[in-house]
Amino acid sequence: MPPSFELQSVVHLVRPAGRKAHDLEQLRQGIVDSSPETLFYHSLQHQLRHPAVEELHPADFTAWVNGVTQDRETAERIAFAIEQRGGSPDELRDALLEVLDAIPERTRIQRDAPEDGDFVFLDMESVRVATGRECQDTAELIGHLADVNPSVLFWHLVQQPWLSPEAPSLIEWTREAGDERLAKLLEENSHSGRPLEAIRSSILRRWRRSTLGRRLAAAARAPEDDRREEGRRAVASIVRRMTNPTEAADDSRRR
């Protein structure tokens, strides 16, 4: 077994990057000049700003092109480029530039913002926060993932793999701990671009399903009283969900 793994949370501080875009041409130039942190903030960080929505809100670039310059087609294509974001800041930058380069320069200049509606590029600094939660094994990890703040999921599944590959990787630790199936599940979700709460639900649901056989075998070996108590708890949980369908959503939000 690898050594224990401590879960981290993250808070982002933002600062002006010193660039603005009034039209799509200036947006293009800004993307050329942006740091990886700036690209990350405007393309992927919105996942952390809207963790519990049903469908993820558009990224900053998409939202500005759609809502402020009101160039719907380019906004759609930028949204697609971000969704297919690749594994590195440079790949994302190339994908965004490909969309904007497809528009003639003159048209890029014409597609502009109203006064006071410029896009302002921001830089991002990360403050990592220890959660005090140590995982000795993957079962313990799953227990923590069920109720950690969404920023913990964001750091380990989105930001660290993409922006800080040198930092300790939860996915690698899971693999070293011998749970390849969970590692793959985490990896798939880290690229999914879905809201963080949807990612959490998906991981927990699929992990529980994948361990059903193991858990049944363990339950079969448990004493009769324990099995009866477990059965009672399961029925109570089903009844609660049927009688109060919003409870699950509220529980999720309260995390």
Next chain:
Amino acid sequence: MTLVAVKEDGPALLDGYRDVVGDGPLRVLYGLARKLKGHRIAMVNSTATGGGVAEILHRLVRLLNELDVPTTWEVMPGDTRFYGITKTIHNTLHGWPGTLSPADHEYFHEMNRRAAKELALDGDLVLIHDPQPAAVVLHRKRPGQRWLWRCHIDLSRADRDVWDFLAPSVAHYHAAVFSHVAFVPPLPVPAYLVPPSIDPLSDKNRELTDEEEDELLAPLGLPASKPWVTQVSRYDRIKDPLGVIDAFTLARKRSDAHLVLAGGGASDDPEGAEVLAEVKAKVAGRNDVSVLLLPNDAHLTINALQRRSAVVVQKSLREGFALTVSEALWKRRAVVASAVGGIPLQVLHERTGMLVRSIEGCAFQITRLLRSSDLRRRLGNEGREHVRENFLHPREARDYLAVFARLLEAAGNGVP
């Protein structure tokens, strides 16, 4: 003694906020508080009562102490002459005309020197709010301390000379904090963005019962049978109340509704009174528009008005941050607002509200929303969640803690 006694009666703020934002964000607050273990925060501003800054500090100081980050709040001493000078500084930084004489400069520094002697500043993390005590740093900065300047003012149209007078003091801080990116002037120190926030527990935003709403709204005499389209703003040309009337008039041809323009403070402001008169003249004889002049402390009435409106409009031509938008979103209202200033951070087009650029666009979106209660509900629900995640006081407290944690990290890395 200049120390402000923060009210600590009643239930813990952390419990109140936990009910609103859940456990997760509070656990992050506790985590950041642990990073500041062994440190003390000292805050300074120029008044303990009145105004948004004092309102926020009463909450923030209490919250930080509940998190076991020892925090004190002091008010710098001043006199009539000093307050006259700082009023000029405040107004000119907002873009109003005015000048400071060399004698004013000298007196400002003299008062800051005096404050530096008198203030206890019981902390190694010092948070100075706004221009009045900004120069205290010149006289009290000690090795090992981290100084942060928090500017609550929109500096985007600041008078150049006045800013040039203030900027050398700000340059002595380790970092500065601004509400919005458009407010940040060129600075030699890091400038962090901490958007303002609303207090979900305050009179302006707390939940109201139907009976409370009825009671608060009855004196206004608004028609209960029609959906209300409302703009809450002071009577100011940049809030474009005349444009709102034009947009509503266009929308009204397609959907029956009642327009409510509600604002306060116009009686103290000559231009506000002029704009109010223009608004009244424009709607003279119409019974589908109500123009309300509310007292500045009518927080509960505004709360009820926003909650009962079908659509809330913020059709400003220019904006600072426009927290009225977050207030409306928090109440699950459908919002139509201009894509200016801090509004696009709050209104995500077609997700938490509608961004518009013209009178016709505003009319179109008002009509669309009046016709679809499903759309209003969807936007309102997403808007509330967006505010819950991003524009409530616990997030603002988190950001301050994170800035201090960052400054301490930088100090650990040898940054002077």
